[in-house]
Amino acid sequence: MRAQENYENYELQVYGSRIEVPQTTMLELHNVGIADGTKTLDGTGFAxxxxxxxxxxxxxxxxxxxxISAWMEASFYIFTCARSGLGWDWVGDHIRSQLRAPERWRWPVGAGISVDFGYQRPYYAANTWTMELRPIVDKQIGRWYLAFNPAFVKSIHGQSHSQGFAFAPRVKFSYSLNKHVFIGGEYYANYGPVSDIYSFRYQQQQFFPAVDLNLSPDWELNFGIGIGVTTSTDDWIYKANVGRRFDWKRRRGSASSGKFQ
Known part of the structure; x- marks a missing residue:
């Protein structure tokens, strides 16, 4: 057996505890290119x-x-895939909600939890319906930022539905060169069921040197090149996450100001 196939290479991101505030919307494109992944067998299209x-x-x-509120946000995902000669294809959809510990609790670290549920089509994933519970812990220490997501993934329908939760940790660290540029690394893994962790070769593990650009409060930019270190992981991956934030309260305020000038 190998680590559960799911949607991990469609959204490569380590979550922080900060969430969108009410009356703001983030539109984000998660772009992932697999330069060296699983190969087709005899031209069948299947690995x-x-x-x-x-x-x-x-x-x-x-x-x-x-x-949604000061302690909750909600997300909707549309997964797609393009392959040479086969065009663009819809892969699946997910919904996700993230809760955060209110700042008034004055915890020494940022904390939250993300709950994700969704569908991915057969032949793109061995498990077509999955659920993920992802605790979130992060901390800013001077110029350093650290985040840890010890996620647990459960197959609801598919190859691994009879197994328990799989352990899929994600880690991020970054260092601020200045107020606009942050360099660091990210780690993504799936070790298999908590009750029966897979041997190293069957796990999925990827390391990403990464750069974050903070050019404007309205934009989030993250770039990285990933290296798979097990036989069950795609060998070379590049990613570019581009997010645009829309502050509807600010826009309405600007429109009102213009109207009464």
Missing amino acids: PNGLYYTNNSFHETVEIREG
Whole structure:
């Protein structure tokens, strides 16, 4: 067995505890290119794992994230995939809600939890319905930022539905060169079921040198190149996450100011 196939290479992001505030919307494109992934068998279009091959494929995920309250946001995802000669294809959809610990609690770290549920089509994922519970812990220490997401993924329908939760941790660290540029690294993994962790070769593990650009409060930019270190992981991946924030309260205020000038 290998680590559960799911939607991990469609949205490569380590979550922080900060969320969108009410009356703001984040539109984010998660662009993932797989430069060296699973190969097709004899031109069938399928890899040895029974799924569509990933080599030289491009994944684009559209995320719409909305602030609900001071402690809650909600997201909707659309997963797509493009492969040479086969065009663009819809892969699946997910919904996600994230809660955060209120600042008035004065905890020494940022904390929250994300709950994700969704569908991905057969041949793109061995598990078509999945649920993820992802605790979130982060901390700013001077110029350093650290985030840890010890996620737990459960197959509701598919190859691994009879297994328990799989452990899929994600880690991020970054260092602020200045107020606009942050460099660091990210780690993504899936170790398999908590009750029976897979041997190293069957786990999924990826390391990403990454750069974050903070050019404006309205934009979020993250870039990285990933290296897979196990036989069950795509070998080379690049990602570019581009997010645009829309502050509806500010826009309405600006419109009102213009009207009465």
